[in-house]
Amino acid sequence: MTSEDLREAGDRPDLEQVLADPKFAADVLLAEYKSLRDEILKKMDHRTSLVVCSVTVSSAVLGFGIDRKSGALLLVSPLVSLLLGTLILFHNVQIAEISRYLRRRFEGPLAERIDGFVGWHVNKREPEYRFARRLLPYQLSLALIAIAPAVVAIPLAAVNTNWVTWVVLGVDLALLANYVAQFARYRSLNQTAT
Known part of the structure; x- marks a missing residue:
C-alpha cells in the first residue's frame, strides 16, 4: 500500500497491513544493513584518525622529552599512545560486533538461500584471511604504535x-597493563574488525 493509496483512502494505515507488506520489510532490512555499513565506515575513519593522532602526538612529545632531557615529559608519550591505542581497540571491537551481526542477520541467511552468495563479512571472516593478511601489517602495527613509545x-x-617521573611511570605501567589485557581479551574480535 503506497502513501498515495492511503491519501486517497483518507485513512491511516493499519499497522498489521504495513508490517505484512514484503516490500516494507525489505526496505527496513535494506535500511538497517546500509546504516550499519555506514557506521562501520565511520568507525574505520575514526580509527584511522586515532592512529595518525597517536603516531604524531607521541612522536612529538617523545622528541621534546629527549630534547629537554625530561623524564616526566618522555613518559607523556606512552600515556598518549596507550590511551589512544585503547580507543583504537574499542573501535575494533565495535566494528567486529557490527560485522558479526551483519554476517548472522543478513549474509548468513542470504548464503543459505542463494547458491554461491558470499558476502563481504562472511568472506573476510575466513581464518586464513584473518591471520595471514592481518597479523603483520595490521595487528602488529597497531600494537607497536601503542606500545613502542x-x-x-x-x-x-x-x-x-x-x-x-615516578608518578607518570606508574600511570604508564597501569595503562600498559590495561592495553595488553584488552588486546588479549578482544584478540579474536580485533582480528575480524574490517
Missing part, C-alpha cells in the same frame, strides 16, 4: 627521575 621512553626516563 613506552619501550623507548621508560628506559630514557629512568635516567632523569624525580617524583613526577
